[in-house]
Every structure is written in C-alpha cells, then in structure tokens.
Amino acid sequence: MMLGRVQVPTTVRKGEPFEVRILVQHPMETGYRRDLNGQAIPMNVVDKLACRIGGREVFSAELGSGMAANPYIAFYVVVDGPGTVEVEWSDDRGERGTVSTPLNVT
Amino acid sequence: MAGDAQVRRRAFLAITALPLAARAQSQRFQPAQDVAPLLQKLTGGVAPERGGVEIELPQIAENGNSVPMRVKVANPMTPQDHVSAIHIVAERNPRPLVATFHLGPQSGRAEIATRVRLAGTQKVTVIAALSGNRFRMAQVDVLVTSAACLDESM
Numbered sequence: 001m002m003l004g005r006v007q008v009p010t011t012v013r014k015g016e017p018f019e020v021r022i023l024v025q026h027p028m029e030t031g032y033r034r035d036l037n038g039q040a041i042p043m044n045v046v047d048k049l050a051c052r053i054g055g056r057e058v059f060s061a062e063l064g065s066g067m068a069a070n071p072y073i074a075f076y077v078v079v080d081g082p083g084t085v086e087v088e089w090s091d092d093r094g095e096r097g098t099v100s101t102p103l104n105v106t
Numbered sequence: 107m108a109g110d111a112q113v114r115r116r117a118f119l120a121i122t123a124l125p126l127a128a129r130a131q132s133q134r135f136q137p138a139q140d141v142a143p144l145l146q147k148l149t150g151g152v153a154p155e156r157g158g159v160e161i162e163l164p165q166i167a168e169n170g171n172s173v174p175m176r177v178k179v180a181n182p183m184t185p186q187d188h189v190s191a192i193h194i195v196a197e198r199n200p201r202p203l204v205a206t207f208h209l210g211p212q213s214g215r216a217e218i219a220t221r222v223r224l225a226g227t228q229k230v231t232v233i234a235a236l237s238g239n240r241f242r243m244a245q246v247d248v249l250v251t252s253a254a255c256l257d258e259s260m
Contacts, residue, residue: 017214030223030254032200058212066196066204068172068221075207078183078214 002026002097006051006087011104017076020051020059022087024097030065046071046091053103054083079105138228141197145243148193148203148233154241159234161246170224170254179216179234179242183209189216191235198228199254223254 003025012018024046031043043065050060058077086100145154162176179189188211194204207218216234224230227249234242 021219028223030200056212058210060208062206064201064203064205066194066199066201066223068223072219072221073207074219075209076213076215076217078212 002046002089002091002095004087004089004097004099006085006099006101008085008101008103011106012079013106014080015078017078019074020077020085021074022049022051022072022099024049024071024089026070026091028063028065028067028069028071032065044091044093046089049073049087049089051075051077052086052088053077053079054081079103081105138197139202141195141202141231144195144202145231145233148195149235149241150239152239152241154233154243156243158242159232159244161230161232161244163230163246163248165247166249166251167224168251170226170250170252172221173224173248173250174219175222175230176219177217177232177234181216181234181236181242183211183213183216185211186237188213188237189234190237192216192218193233193235194220194222195231195233196222196224196228197231198226199223200225224248224250226250226253 005023007021009018026046029041029044033041035041045065046063048062051058059075061073063071082105083103084100085103086098088098090096158180160178163173167173177192181189189209192207195202196204204222209216229245229247231245236242
C-alpha cells in the first residue's frame with residue numbers, strides 16, 4: 001500500500017473546470033543509481049495512474065523514470081454532478097495505491 | 107628506496123585514477139539523443155503543427171531532479187475537438203519519454219502541471235495529440251545547473 005494525496009477545491013461549480021492535484025509518495029528509482037556498495041539500485045517507478053469521478057475515468061497517465069520522485073500531477077476536470085474523486089496508481093512491481101476525496105458540487 | 111616507492115605510488119595512482127575518471131565521464135555525460143524516431147512513433151508519422159502549446163519551465167533549473175513544469179494547449183475541449191493526450195519528451199534523459207497524460211472533453215481545460223527529472227541542459231519537447239489525428243508540438247530550452255543524478259550514491 002502506497003501513500004498519496006489528492007486535493008480538490010472546497011467547492012466546485014457544475015460545468016466549470018477545476019484543478020485536481022495528486023501527490024504520490026514513491027522514490028521513482030530510475031535504475032541508473034548505485035548504492036553505497038556500488039550495487040545498482042533496481043528500477044522502480046509508478047508507471048500507471050488513473051483518476052475516476054463517479055466511476056468514470058476522467059484522466060490517466062503513463063509515467064516513466066523521467067518523473068521526479070514523489071510524482072506530482074495536476075490537471076483540470078469538469079463535472080455535471082456530485083461524486084467522489086478516486087485516484088488509483090500502480091508501480092512496475094505491481095504495488096498499488098488508491099486515494100479518494102468527496103466532491104462538493106454547487 | 108624512497109624514489110622507487112614514489113614511482114610505484116605514481117604508477118598506482120595512474121592505473122587507479124584512469125578508469126575512475128573515464129567511468130565518471132562516461133556516466134555523467136548524457137549526450138542528446140535523436141528523438142525524431144520517438145516523436146514519429148508518438149504522432150504515427152503525422153507532421154505536428156508548431157505552436158499552440160505553451161510550456162512553462164524555468165529558464166534555469168537549479169536541480170534537475172525536480173523541475174516544475176506546466177503545459178497549456180490552446181485548444182477547445184469539446185467532444186468534436188479536444189486534446190486527447192500530452193506527451194513530454196526530454197532528449198538528454200536516458201529514457202526520453204518522460205510521461206504521457208490522457209485527457210478528454212471532460213477535462214474542460216487542456217492544462218497539466220507536474221515535476222520532471224532532467225539529465226542536463228537540453229531541449230524539452232511537448233507533443234499534444236488532438237482529436238482527428240492532428241498534433242501540435244512545442245520545444246523549449248532549459249539550462250540545468252545540477253543534472254538529475256544518474257550514478258551518484260545519494
């Protein structure tokens with residue numbers, strides 16, 4: 001289980017784009033680094049991330065080792081009703097994480 | 107005997123220092139790669155239009171390990187005409203394709219923000235895939251004072 005955060009505005013308006021910000025706690029190892037003993041540190045990155053609102057996928061991303069550690073992603077989305085923002089991600093070892101937040105739609 | 111020891115010491119230094127220096131150089135310096143084939147693959151051979159994509163990146167990035175980046179595509183987000191994907195390509199990174207973001211009409215605004223790693227001063231390319239198999243492209247130069255570490259222990 002991996003840690004993450006998702007942040008949305010306290011209230012959002014129907015039909016108006018708002019920003020969703022996601023932060024995932026992950027080292028995003030490139031596979032090019034070496035530890036103190038000179039051993040290569042194996043690659044380990046979050047490679048897939050998706051955001052669903054009310055069960056409908058509104059955003060997804062494929063990430064690589066070029067993303068900074070603890071990947072941060074912000075994007076916009078429009079909703080036409082209330083729902084829950086659910087973010088799900090997985091790394092190349094199959095480790096998964098989810099985080100969700102309710103949406104206050106006016 | 108003292109002279110002999112000095113000579114041996116010099117020889118020792120020479121043989122140990124040489125491979126170290128060579129190794130440090132070969133790994134530290136990441137040459138810019140030709141990303142044209144990758145861009146071709148991303149666009150499926152369609153020539154992208156220049157312009158319409160705004161990349162916000164610092165002109166001088168002090169730390170290549172985490173460079174804030176924002177991409178805005180000047181395009182409506184309607185079901186008929188929208189941005190479907192944004193690709194970020196960094197030509198001097200060992201893996202040039204940094205990330206792909208999938209958007210759609212429900213995005214409302216074709217804009218994303220993230221933090222990327224940059225292995226040295228280079229040109230960053232963004233390709234936006236639009237509906238109807240059209241593409242837009244923009245490039246920006248970034249000066250990176252401290253490249254994202256590739257071989258250092260910490």
